[in-house]
Each structure stands twice: as C-alpha cells, then as structure tokens.
Amino acid sequence: MTDYQRIEKAIRYLHEHAHEQPSLDELAKHVHLSPFHFQRMFTAWAGVSPKKFLQYISVEYAKTLLEQNHSLLHTSLETGLSGSGRLHDLFIQLEGMTPGEYKQGGAGLTIRYNDMETLFGHAMIASTGRGICYLSFIHNRDEGLAELRSKFPNATLLEGQDKHMEDVKRYMQGDSGPLSCTIHVKGTPFQLKVWECLLKIPSGDCNTYAGIATGIGHMKAARAVGSAVGSNPVAYLVPCHRVIRATGIIGEYHWGTARKQAMLGWEAARRHGSADE
Numbered sequence: 028m029t030d031y032q033r034i035e036k037a038i039r040y041l042h043e044h045a046h047e048q049p050s051l052d053e054l055a056k057h058v059h060l061s062p063f064h065f066q067r068m069f070t071a072w073a074g075v076s077p078k079k080f081l082q083y084i085s086v087e088y089a090k091t092l093l094e095q096n097h098s099l100l101h102t103s104l105e106t107g108l109s110g111s112g113r114l115h116d117l118f119i120q121l122e123g124m125t126p127g128e129y130k131q132g133g134a135g136l137t138i139r140y141n142d143m144e145t146l147f148g149h150a151m152i153a154s155t156g157r158g159i160c161y162l163s164f165i166h167n168r169d170e171g172l173a174e175l176r177s178k179f180p181n182a183t184l185l186e187g188q189d190k191h192m193e194d195v196k197r198y199m200q201g202d203s204g205p206l207s208c209t210i211h212v213k214g215t216p217f218q219l220k221v222w223e224c225l226l227k228i229p230s231g232d233c234n235t236y237a238g239i240a241t242g243i244g245h246m247k248a249a250r251a252v253g254s255a256v257g258s259n260p261v262a263y264l265v266p267c268h269r270v271i272r273a274t275g276i277i278g279e280y281h282w283g284t285a286r287k288q289a290m291l292g293w294e295a296a297r298r299h300g301s302a303d304e
Contacts, residue, residue, distance in 0.1 A: 028058075029144070029148075029149075030068055030072065031072070031144075031145075031146065031147060031148050031289075032148070033058040033059075033060065033065075033068065034068070034069060034072055034073075034289065035148070035283075035285045035286060035289055036057065036058050036285075037054050037057060037058050037065070037069065037077065038080075038084070038285050038288050038289050038292070039285040040054060040057045041054065041077065041080070041081050041084075042084065042285070042288060045081065045085065048081075051065070051066060051077065051078075054077055065077075072146070072293070073292065073293055073296045074293075074296045074297055075296040079296070080292050080296060083291070083292040083295035083296055083299075084277065084288045084291060084292045086274070086275040086276055087275070088275075088295070089233065089271055089275035089276070089277065090274075090275035092232060092233055093233065093234075093235065093271075093273070093275065118205070118206070118207045118208070119206075119207075119208050119209070119210060119226055119264060119265075120158075120208070120209045120210070121209075121210050121212070121219065121222055121223050121226065121265075122157065122158055122209055122210065122211045122212075123212065123213070123214060123216075123219045124160075124211065124212065124213040124214075128213060129213040129214075131181055132179060132180040132181035132182070133178075133179030133180070133181050133182030133213075134181035134182070135182075136155050136179065136182040136183070137155070137156065137182070137183045137185060138153050138154065138155055138160060138161075138175070138179055138182045138183065138184050138185070139153065139154050139156070139184075139185050139186070139187045139188055139189055139192065140152065140153040140154075140161070140171075140172065140175055140184060140185070140186060140187075141153075141186060141187065141188045141192060142165065142168050142171060143196050143199065143200075144200065145164075145196075145199040145200060145263075146199060146200065146201050146293065147164065147199075147263065147286055147289055147290055147293075148164050148286065149164065149165055149166070149167075150162060150163060150164050150165060150171075150199070150262065151163055151165050151168065151171030151172070151174075151175065152188075152192050152195060152196065153175055153184075153192075154188070154189050154191045154192050154211075155211045156189060156191075157209060157211045158191055158208070158209030158210050158211030158212075159191050159192070159195060159208060159209070159210050159211065159261055159264065160179070160210075160211050160212055160213075160260070160261075161175055161178065161260055161261065162195070162260075162261045162262045162263065162264060163175075163260075163262055163282070164262055164282040164283075164286060172184075178213075178260065191208060191209065194206055194207070194208060195208060195264065199263065208264065210261050210264060210265060212260050212261060213260075214255075214258070214260075217251065217255060218255045218258060220243045221239060221243060221252055221255035221256060222255070222259060222265050224239050224242045224243050225239070225256070225259070225265050225266050225267055225269065225270065226265060226266070227242075228266055228269040228270075230266075230294045230297070230298060231294045231295050231297065231298030231299065232269065233269045233270065233271050233291065234269060234270055234271075235249075235270065235271060235272065235273045236249040236250075236252045236253045236256070236270060236272075236273075237249045237252075237273060239252045239256070239270060240252045256270050257281055259281070262281075262282055263290065267280075267281075268280060268286075268287045268290045268291060269291070271291075277291065
C-alpha cells in the first residue's frame with residue numbers, strides 16, 4: 028500500500044466517523060501504522076494534522092466557503108487564472124479538437140501516453156502533442172490504456188511522453204513551480220464552456236453546479252452542467268473536484284469521493300492551513 032492509499036483510507040475513515048471525532052491512535056490503527064509514523068506521513072502530505080484536515084472537508088467549512096465566494100462569483104469568473112486565489116502560477120489554456128478529430132475517434136492523431144504516481148494516487152496521462160487530452164486516476168496501467176483507447180479508437184497510441192506530460196507530471200507530484208499547459212480535448216461547445224469555467228475556480232475554493240450554470244449564462248442548466256462536469260476527461264487540471272452541492276456536501280466524483288475530499292482538503296490546507304496548531 029502506497030502512502031497516498033493509506034492517506035485516502037484514513038480520509039474515508041475520518042469522513043465516515045466525523046461525529047465520533049476519531050483519535051490519532053484510531054486513525055493510525057486503521058491504516059496499520061504507529062501514531063507517530065501516521066502523523067508524520069499525513070502532515071508531510073497535507074501540511075496540517077489529520078484533526079485540522081477534517082475541518083477542511085466538513086460540510087460546515089464548505090458552506091462557509093460557498094457563502095464567502097457567492098458575492099465574489101462574477102469577479103472570480105472575470106479574473107479567472109490571473110486571480111490572486113491561485114495557489115500556484117498555473118496557466119492553462121483549453122483548446123477544443125476540430126469537428127473531424129472529434130467525430131472520427133481521433134483519426135490522424137498520434138497520442139503519447141504514460142502512467143505516473145501523483146499526490147492523489149496512480150494516474151495515466153496522454154497528450155496529442157498540442158496538449159494534454161487525457162488524465163485519469165487508475166487502478167492499473169491496463170485499465171487506463173483501455174479507457175484511453177475507448178475515447179480515441181482511431182488514434183495512433185504510443186507509449187512515451189512529451190514536454191506537456193513532463194511538466195504536468197512534475198506539477199502533479201507536488202512541485203510548487205509555475206505550470207503553463209495546454210489542454211487539447213474533444214467536447215461539445217457546451218462542455219467546453221463548462222470546463223473553461225471550471226478553470227477559473229481558484230485552488231482552495233469551490234463552486235456549485237448552479238453557480239457554474241450562472242457563470243456560463245445558463246442559469247437553469249445546473250443538471251446539464253453536472254453532466255458536463257462528470258464528463259471531464261482531464262482530472263485535477265480541469266478542476267471538476269471543486270464543484271460541490273449547494274448544501275456543502277462534497278458529493279460524488281468520477282474518481283472516488285475520498286479522492287475528491289483529499290484534493291479539496293489538501294488545497295485548502297495549502298492555502299489556509301499551517302502545520303503548527
């Protein structure tokens with residue numbers, strides 16, 4: 028079991044037993060580590076203690092964040108990636124594939140792929156050369172390759188990596204340096220509009236499906252927004268994990284609710300938290 032797998036297991040336990048406020052000893056026992064080693068491992072990853080981390084994934088914290096962000100919604104959407112809320116200097120451009128590339132299953136495209144370890148588990152990444160076209164958290168390499176082939180059945184797939192992938196790998200492994208990246212994806216005009224809006228949610232913040240619908244000028248399209256969010260082909264970089272329910276409940280996630288909690292808590296801790304408590 029990797030360190031992240033232990034952390035995710037602990038986060039799941041924290042969430043399921045939040046009302047009981049599990050002790051450090053209980054958490055450590057659950058992941059088969061001594062309290063000392065578990066505390067050190069978790070704090071090295073999150074930057075805060077498990078107790079503090081639990082506050083960042085609570086419904087109460089999410090509600091407070093949504094209330095604070097509500098009045099800033101339009102400003103946030105206007106400033107987007109240049110806003111001061113970003114944890115890192117992260118500049119992502121979204122480029123839609125041509126209708127031909129979209130409809131013909133990637134015919135004519137050469138896509139390089141590779142797997143990697145990240146802060147949030149094992150993942151597979153792929154690039155068309157013009158940008159990242161796929162990033163998914165996977166259980167194993169074969170699973171990721173099968174999903175990639177299903178998305179681009181007529182593309183030429185080659186194992187390897189390019190500069191886009193190298194830069195993203197560095198970022199996803201915790202490098203705090205700037206990342207400039209192009210995402211080259213296939214999607215409908217509506218999906219692309221939703222994904223562009225997601226890119227404007229700063230790290231450490233969140234928004235709702237209704238908020239995204241308002242942001243793209245379709246106030247009554249929250250359900251369609253939810254579908255587009257769930258169809259996001261590039262995990263984490265297009266931050267669909269930052270969209271939660273209006274009630275403050277984090278909700279489901281294509282790559283697992285515990286992973287979504289890990290991402291939101293990690294980002295909140297990096298932005299607001301401190302290891303000293």
